[in-house]
Amino acid sequence: MRAAGQISATLAPRKRIGAASFRRLIVRKGLPYALIAPALLVIAGVLGWPLVMLVSFSLQHYGLRQLFQHQGTFIGLQNYATILSDPQFGYTLRTTIVFTLVNVALSMFLATLIALLMERVSRFVRVLIGAGLVFVWATPVIPAINLWQWMFDYEFGVINWLLTRIGAGNYIHHNWFENPLQGFTVITVIVVWGAIPFLAIALNAALTQVPKDLVEAAEIDGAKPWQVFANVTVPVLRPTLLVLLSLSTIWDFGVFNQVWVLLNQRPSKDYFVMSVFSFQESFRVSQYGLGSAVAVVMIAILVLATFLYVRQTVRAVNEAG
Amino acid sequence: MRRRSIRAGYDVIGVLVFAVMMFPIYWMVSTAFKPGREILSLNPYWVPAPLTLDNFKTAINVPFFWNDVVNSLTVVCTVVAISILLAFLAAVAVARFGFRGRSAFIVMVIAVQMVPLNALVIPIYLLLDSVGQVDSLLGVIAYYMAVVLPFMIWTLRGFVHNIPVDLEEAAMVDGASRVGAFMRIVFPLVAPGLVATAIFGFIQAWNEYIIAYVLLSSSSKQTLTIWLASFTTQHGTDWGGLMAGATLTALPVVVFFLLVQRQITGGLTAGAVKG
Numbered sequence: 001m002r003a004a005g006q007i008s009a010t011l012a013p014r015k016r017i018g019a020a021s022f023r024r025l026i027v028r029k030g031l032p033y034a035l036i037a038p039a040l041l042v043i044a045g046v047l048g049w050p051l052v053m054l055v056s057f058s059l060q061h062y063g064l065r066q067l068f069q070h071q072g073t074f075i076g077l078q079n080y081a082t083i084l085s086d087p088q089f090g091y092t093l094r095t096t097i098v099f100t101l102v103n104v105a106l107s108m109f110l111a112t113l114i115a116l117l118m119e120r121v122s123r124f125v126r127v128l129i130g131a132g133l134v135f136v137w138a139t140p141v142i143p144a145i146n147l148w149q150w151m152f153d154y155e156f157g158v159i160n161w162l163l164t165r166i167g168a169g170n171y172i173h174h175n176w177f178e179n180p181l182q183g184f185t186v187i188t189v190i191v192v193w194g195a196i197p198f199l200a201i202a203l204n205a206a207l208t209q210v211p212k213d214l215v216e217a218a219e220i221d222g223a224k225p226w227q228v229f230a231n232v233t234v235p236v237l238r239p240t241l242l243v244l245l246s247l248s249t250i251w252d253f254g255v256f257n258q259v260w261v262l263l264n265q266r267p268s269k270d271y272f273v274m275s276v277f278s279f280q281e282s283f284r285v286s287q288y289g290l291g292s293a294v295a296v297v298m299i300a301i302l303v304l305a306t307f308l309y310v311r312q313t314v315r316a317v318n319e320a321g
Numbered sequence: 322m323r324r325r326s327i328r329a330g331y332d333v334i335g336v337l338v339f340a341v342m343m344f345p346i347y348w349m350v351s352t353a354f355k356p357g358r359e360i361l362s363l364n365p366y367w368v369p370a371p372l373t374l375d376n377f378k379t380a381i382n383v384p385f386f387w388n389d390v391v392n393s394l395t396v397v398c399t400v401v402a403i404s405i406l407l408a409f410l411a412a413v414a415v416a417r418f419g420f421r422g423r424s425a426f427i428v429m430v431i432a433v434q435m436v437p438l439n440a441l442v443i444p445i446y447l448l449l450d451s452v453g454q455v456d457s458l459l460g461v462i463a464y465y466m467a468v469v470l471p472f473m474i475w476t477l478r479g480f481v482h483n484i485p486v487d488l489e490e491a492a493m494v495d496g497a498s499r500v501g502a503f504m505r506i507v508f509p510l511v512a513p514g515l516v517a518t519a520i521f522g523f524i525q526a527w528n529e530y531i532i533a534y535v536l537l538s539s540s541s542k543q544t545l546t547i548w549l550a551s552f553t554t555q556h557g558t559d560w561g562g563l564m565a566g567a568t569l570t571a572l573p574v575v576v577f578f579l580l581v582q583r584q585i586t587g588g589l590t591a592g593a594v595k596g
Contacts, residue, residue, distance in 0.1 A: 120328070
């Protein structure tokens, strides 16, 4: 399938071997490279080069003065030493890891439940859920954050009214962001709500790949529903689950917009997750070297999840041919 | 009998799930249509009555609204027009040719989508600053291109791959040149895929926040996602205006998304697009 060039070469009538066919050989060999060159140049120049420079900036002292001179001073690993001894960095790293674990687990769990539910409801309800998922998925992230900001508003927010009304306590004029644990709960709600549609739709598509006769055979042999799920469904879902897990990890670990926009661009230190901390050090404190070091640590941690994702995807491509 | 009541139970849960997922969106849109006293009320009004367009009028009269609409459109359309062309060329190379370095290119295209923009924004800012291109739409355009390109290459690769090579070869046997066969056979078949991919690129670029937020500092150059912050001042937030603004910003994206969702979803588990 992939070697179309070779096939057409053998189909083409062989005329004379000489300068002309040599030129054609060059053209044929060179063509794919010429086709990918423009895209490759843009990606390398606009993504690759900054990535290299990020590492380079993380080894420099780069403050306001250096910003005006467009020239940092090389200081080796000192930025890394500084952030590693900064208690704020320790707090940030722990918070980000816990946040990621909770968010990935919650969104995967709920998305799986919804995907399973979609298999068991009537046709009408399935279409209804599908439409709801697509609408939520389509909602852009910044307007979505704004609408949740409004729902959780301390004064006129509908959530406070609802919680008070159903007797969960007195939430009138309750400020969700005074206590970081509650604040992170709100952020989790926003992230999970936004993540569920993509995960649930992908999982539901994968569920249709589960062979029905295999499930029936297991049921006839007396397997309980959860046994069927663990031994028949999960093995079929495994590649999809792996991809979705690594993607969710990458997204949730790098969470920025939800914190930044929700807290009106002035999050307190309690709300510093990795990307917010890196941003704050760079653009608010003007310590671009330190900010870069934090960003490098963040990317380094994500390499494992990325590796899993890339390997799984490449494998899927090779299987498809 | 028992089976039927279980099914009905699942249906009830399903409808509840739908309601919970959709309520925030309903709340955004309905707030946008409510008069001020219904918004700032301790007991919520579930349905706006009477419907009012005041919030939308406020929103589009916020300074720089039309200006920012034009900016968003300029950036996004330029990005999509250029990158769909580059992506298509690369996708054809990957889907139709075997060449040395092909696998490395594929791995690069997949992996590069995983690099968090929040981390790259620092070197981007410093590099553009040193050549005086901060606060210019040009820097944002260049950057967004690199953001949408990998995804576009990946999706288009799938579309091109799905068109059997035999069709092209049959045309060539019948006397068409290679380029002719490609233009007459492959291109028409892949056109819907091109449109869908372009629209998805449009959505991604339209929704982007952090690059525009860092790079574009003067209000006359901002894009719509940044403009939404102008409803929040020291005196508080104009919720009606903000919800109207959010609805307006989300509307084109939602419409476009509904149009192409089906065609793109397949490639999504293998690409990294978050709504």
